[in-house]
Amino acid sequence: MKILVKILIALAVIIAIPLIAALFISKDFSASSEIVINKPRQEVFEYVRFVKNQDNFGVWQLADPEMKTTSAGLDGTPGFVYRWESKVSGNGSQEIIRIVENELVETSLDFGFGEPATGFFELRDAGESKTSVIWGVKGKTPYPWNLFGLFMDMSSDFDEGLANLKTILENQE
Secondary structure (H helix, E strand, C coil), X not given: CHHHHHHHHHHHHHHHHHHHHHHCCCCEEEXXXXXXXXXXXXXXXXXXXXXXXXXXXXXXXXXXXXXXXXXXXXXXXXXXXXXEECCCCCCEEEEEEEEECCCEEEEEEECCXXXXXXXXXXXXXXXXXXEEEEEEEEEECCCCHHHHHHCCCXXXXXXXXXXXXXXXXXXXX
C-alpha cells in the first residue's frame, strides 16, 4: 500500500509540474520568416493576396495531397474564407480580414481551439525589382497548451514556404 501511495504522489507531481510551469509561460506566440524575391512588389502582392495560391507553396497544404478545401467569397478580398480538413495538417479556416494594397495581407486563422490567430504577409521594396516578403503568424495559446510553445517553432515551415514562393514567382514569365 505504501508503494501505491508513493507512485500516486509521484504521478501527481509529474502532472503538476508542467501545469504549474504553464502558469508562468507567455500565452502569446509569434513566428515568421523573411525572404527577398526578385520580382517587383506589385507582382508579388498580386500573387500572395489570393489565399488559394498558398496551395502551391504552403508547407501544410503541400504535406497533404488529400486535403479537402472549401471557400466562400471572392479570393483576394476581405471576407474571403478558405476552410480545410486534413488528417495531416488538421482542420481550420482562414479569412482575409485586411488588405493594404501592395503592402499587407492579414488573415484570421482559426484552428478550432482558443482565439483565432493572425496570419500575415508584409511586403517591402528591397531594391530595384526586388521585394522583401515576411510571412508570419501571431496570437495567443490557451492555458495549458501554451506549454507546447516551448517546443514548437513554425519559422522553419515559413522558411520552406517562402522558398517555394520565391521559386514559383521567379520562374514566372
